[in-house]
Amino acid sequence: MKIKLLSLFVVLALLSSCGGDKPTDSKKSTAAPKSMVKKVEKKVEETAPVDNMSNKGIGPIKSVTLGDLDQELADQGRAVYKSKCTACHKVSKRFIGPSPKGILERRTPEWIMNMILNPEGMLEKDPIAKKLLAEFSAPMANQNLTEDEARSVLEYFRTLK
Secondary structure (H helix, E strand, O other): OHHHHHHHHHHHHHHHHHOOOOOOOOOOOOOOOHHHHHHHHHHHHHHOOOOOOOOOOOOOOOOOOOOOOOHHHHHHHHHHHHHHOOOOOOOOOOOOOOOOOOHHHOOOHHHHHHHHHOHHHHHHHOHHHHHHHHHHOOOOOOOOOOHHHHHHHHHHHHOOO
């Protein structure tokens, strides 16, 4: 009985503090504070739908043209991947980071290369990268690859189906 009364008292106290008195000064604005507007805008930005297959990401790579598979480049990419990426990524399963298998069905080549080359900028500004960070709770490490190395890793990813 005491718990029910205490709970009722807490609820009533909260409800009474939530209500607001009408401003007595008719010149006061009823607009939401700017900080509240910024929070709402941020929430909308975070929940806005993103087309994963048109997002090119944030970074130096603006366009990638994929032709026939270059097996020599893919082999170079496999070596780079094995030396730099396997601590966090496994080809066939989720690990500390997502599996790269089938990545080109989920992301654009530009996005993939920008994530490899500019993970800090991507995690700060790209909505897909932000969602991945929230999902995996581990930021992508910058391995300081060159554009050529990142391109070779992308070519290797093309072989993972």
